[in-house]
Amino acid sequence: xxxxxxxxxxxSYSNVKDEKKKRLLDALKRTIEIKFGDxxxxxxxxxxxxxxxxxxSWFEEMAExxxxxxxxxxxxxxxxxxxxxxxxIPICTYYSVELPGKNGIRNLDDLPEDSPLYLTIAHAGTGxxxxxxxxxxxAKDEEKTTLILxxxxxxxxxxxxxxxxxxxxxxxLKFEDLIQNPLYNxxxxxxxxxxxxxxxxxxxxxxxxxxxxxxxxxxxxxxLLSESKAKSLEEAAIDARENxxxxxxxxxxKNHGKELDD
Numbered sequence: 001x002x003x004x005x006x007x008x009x010x011x012s013y014s015n016v017k018d019e020k021k022k023r024l025l026d027a028l029k030r031t032i033e034i035k036f037g038d039x040x041x042x043x044x045x046x047x048x049x050x051x052x053x054x055x056x057s058w059f060e061e062m063a064e065x066x067x068x069x070x071x072x073x074x075x076x077x078x079x080x081x082x083x084x085x086x087x088x089i090p091i092c093t094y095y096s097v098e099l100p101g102k103n104g105i106r107n108l109d110d111l112p113e114d115s116p117l118y119l120t121i122a123h124a125g126t127g128x129x130x131x132x133x134x135x136x137x138x139a140k141d142e143e144k145t146t147l148i149l150x151x152x153x154x155x156x157x158x159x160x161x162x163x164x165x166x167x168x169x170x171x172x173l174k175f176e177d178l179i180q181n182p183l184y185n186x187x188x189x190x191x192x193x194x195x196x197x198x199x200x201x202x203x204x205x206x207x208x209x210x211x212x213x214x215x216x217x218x219x220x221x222x223x224l225l226s227e228s229k230a231k232s233l234e235e236a237a238i239d240a241r242e243n244x245x246x247x248x249x250x251x252x253x254k255n256h257g258k259e260l261d262d
Contacts, residue, residue: 060102
């Protein structure tokens, strides 16, 4: 779906009467202003939820325009809610809408012991990241979808994300935390140098880790991956599983960083 097509679709809802729908519509239009690689943040967010699963939750047999219609049409009611403690971000607004989908977030303890796990880190060192798995386990059916709105500097309120199911506790681990971890920084710095020498400095860094490592870093959930996404991560991953012999917790990483600052 092109940017022009999605803008035209959004304009067709300009006469929407419901105040929540108006607020959502304005947020969607602003989200298009955020450039994201060769596209924009809205289209990137929507494309992650269609055509099967890339990482996390998805809608079956729906294209990007179908999702837009499903959350803006008059027959769909938006309900504002407050997530469970720890699962929400105070600056965000949460809406729920009757839109079924697949919840591809699974507890680590529910995965087979030999499940491949990947920690995907933004090479640019911005934002937070998640643990993903290519383990072939069933996703859960959800009847409702969550929409999360929040402020974007210089733009205003935008759509942060949407997904089937309720929100879960977001990741607390940043690239700058992990790079200070003596168990991982040598691996990461070596990979960064390789990518820069190859002119691929914008590519993500991926670590293959164990379940014990994931838990030590503060994770208890993993996102299910599609076969194509799993293959690409497997090819790009640095094998960090041997470092589990001396697992370091998220708290240890942050304390180590403070020591370096001092």
